[in-house]
Amino acid sequence: MSDSNPLFSLRGVSKSFPGVKALDQVQLDLYPGQVTALIGENGAGKSTLVKTMTGIYQPDAGELRFRGEAICLDTPDAARQLGITAIHQETVLFDELSVTENIFAGHYLTKGRFKQLDWDAMHARAGQILQDIEAPVDPQTRLKYLSIGQRHMVAIARALSFDAQVVILDEPTAALSHHEIEELYAIVRRLKQAGCAIMFISHKFDEIFAIADRYTVFRDGCYVGDGRIDEIDEAGLVTLMVGRTVEQVYPKASAEIGDTVLQVKQLSHPTEFDDISFELRQGEILGFYGLVGAGRTELMQALFGVSKGVQGRVEVGQQRVDIRSPADAIKAGIVYVPEERQAQGTVQEMSIFQNISLPQLSQINRSGWLNEEAEYALADTYASRLQVKAPDWREKVGNLSGGNQQKVVIGKWLATQPRVIILDEPTKGIDIGSKAAVHAFMSELVQEGLAVIMVSSELPEVMGMADRIIIMHEGQAVSEVARHEFSAERIVSAASGG
Template identity: 45%
Template sequence: MSQPKPFVSLTGMSKSFVGVKVLKDVSFDVRQGEVHALLGENGAGKSTLIKMLAGLYKPDSGAIVVDGDEVKFAATSDATAAGIATVYQELLLFPELTVAENVFLGHYPRTRLGLIDWPTVRERTRDLLDQLDTHDLDVDAKVLSLSVAQRQRVEIAKALSRNARILIMDEPTASLVESDVQRLMQVVRQLRARGVGIVYVSHRMSEIFALADRVTVLRDGAHVATCDIGEVNEQKLVSMMVGRPIDSLFPKAEAEIGDTVLEVKNLNHGRHVQDISFSLRRGEILGIAGLVGSGRTELALTLFGMTPATSGEILLEGDAVRIASPRQARDLGIAYVPEDRGLQGLVKSMAIRKNVSMATIERLSSGIFIRGRAEADRALAAVRRFGIRCRNIGQPVGELSGGNQQKVVIAKWLETEPRVLILDEPTRGVDVGAKAEIHTIMGELVKRGVAIIMISSELPEVLGMSDRILVMSGGRVTAEIDRADATPERVGAAMTAHRNAEAA
């Protein structure tokens, strides 16, 4: 049976920035009514390729063919006019405008007098949202009042309002909770059934195998392979992406678990941290699972002194301590790698060396002067130890891939020589190669006796890396489960226990 012709084809695409070739003679095509997954590590060239397809970048060489005709996109508006739309990870909506205003911004229906036809705008927006099974969204609501998942559906409706035949989705589930992930996947299936072609960029293998018809893998700016999804398995895809086999994404280290280093008794702060008690031992990874809003991050912020406890006790190696600030937490041997590395963990405009030394700058100072050689030596040691891929330690950290940025944040806090390391979503938004490397780093740390609290929204990560699992819901601990007894069903049930009790 012959395959349908591609609606859009890119052939021989190459692109360089400042003399560095980031895309090398890559070919890629998309058919209407298919989900074509685009995979590769951070820095593989995925973003550059989709930005050329979206009209944001002009290729140095190569051709773009849309519906049989060669085209040249001088701007994103040219790609939009050709039926190609993009939903980026950072959603491009105006928060102060309403849902309807955002959906038709730039191409409002007009009356005979040339005025905006607001009743038609609302009616057509409502129809587009209904097509996405988004019946509960008020078209007159301001976007700033919406959840991330709701904003994403507005962005998709915006694309459909321009009759998009190809929709590029860049890491669409990176910021979604599991229930919203499932809902988005259903929307993708509906769009495919209507004949829309989807370019789906994601690091999550479960989504790729659940949705994709075909998959294309890039590595180091070059095309590795394009396959039907039935021809590959996860191990083969990972191997193609990283250029080497990865034995396990969750390399659980056999570390000796020692004495209790942290004990929390009846800890409280606001409605998200209520009567929390647990212990953490040296060499142990304590996973904390829960839905968004369960109190996981709020607990971490309380332990780190950003939102000090209003009552309860914190004991470090048996001694009661009061943690009123991050500085106090650091001095007591507690380090925190935050959920949002871009806003809370790094200064992206600053060099790698400056970011690595940021948490321990006093140790590298002589009076008002920083000992530059010592700072550089520590940064170089971190680059070697963690395999941070960079030009040099003077490179702005914002230029690194997500996985390498995360390694810089971890390196920064390990400079404080912590007894307790809190990792909040340690592998969010990083590729499979970097994910395996971060998990290996965690294994090395627990072997050295560091006690780790790992907060993660990815249940396989929690199950794969934890020695014990603490489950939170509604600001409370609803279960504590040993690794041997942990199953997805048991953890999942505890994650919704508080909500189910409220519903009853």
């Protein structure tokens, strides 16, 4: 097959839900031996498309074709039978089962007239798949003993156990280290060599340009363009995605740097970090950069009172504070927007207004009775200010896009009127439009006199937004760089132990 003969294609596909047209006459072509990047902001229709391709949703209109023939994917099993499989950012696996059991769950191999489970065959097949993707994992090991990267390899092996022809990689690198991402790229290259057609979904342009052969862009549920990746640049993709030229990806605005707000002296944890000292000034964005495992998140959690066994001295406004719990941190004026917003930053089943008012229930409801009117008014102030997109502040947070969920978490903490706000991977997993909104709002915060600590694994982001960067390596602060001295080579070298 060549570029003129896609392995899998969609034409004129539409899908509607009550009040929402998720897909409107979209088209897509996936070619054998090639990676096609599906690009679009949150809400562009990417998730609906994946569910349509894997038989979870059935289109209201349009046609799906496989090897040139029209197909009907009325169930997920129908998609699997054709070799169409998806590897999601958070694939559901089972900790107490073995690697083999996870790979073959739901489609076990059997033998004999009584359909007995053929464990020898399954262990052998699992071992072969893991060997093919060069994953050093024992098939009989329980999943709970594996690292995050190894679990991801098991998820990939599970997808490949269906004799995959079309492989959908949905934000596959979100939880992986740099080394594990390189291993994933190697697997993708082997899948290409085997003739698989691959769809790659990512918000990270460096990944898209590193691995993709082609691109397709969706915007607001519509197809807006496609082509070869070597015939377009990042600016061109951004224009297609958002419908306008984004002149400045990182809108760093000038802010007056004031007095020292936070001083951290010789902060240590028995296992996570050691002898960390720094200061943060009013109107400043202080960046923390390091590779996975450097101890950045653990340090921030210690400042917010989550970690136990922390030694050292913390001062806010020249006054020493003893932070033993998040309540102590909030009282001192320090708040923390966590990396894992769904698990740690929000209560997904509660409404927007309930999430935003949550840290201040005792202040709002002094009589002991819930005052929903006051809670709603508080949420309206901050959700409106952050331009949270929702039909009503009573909407469940779990129904919002990733970018809007992040805005709710930020709004929750801004409502406490803090002095220091810690943003841990503030744009993780959100689209470029929402990223730009978060970056612009960070600039507004420091212009209003707040002090911001930003932890980021994206070097362009931390260099674009920070006034200073502290670089961590294996639990230690190994270097500090002022904005006028920023150098990607210098920062990466320090983060790598160089």
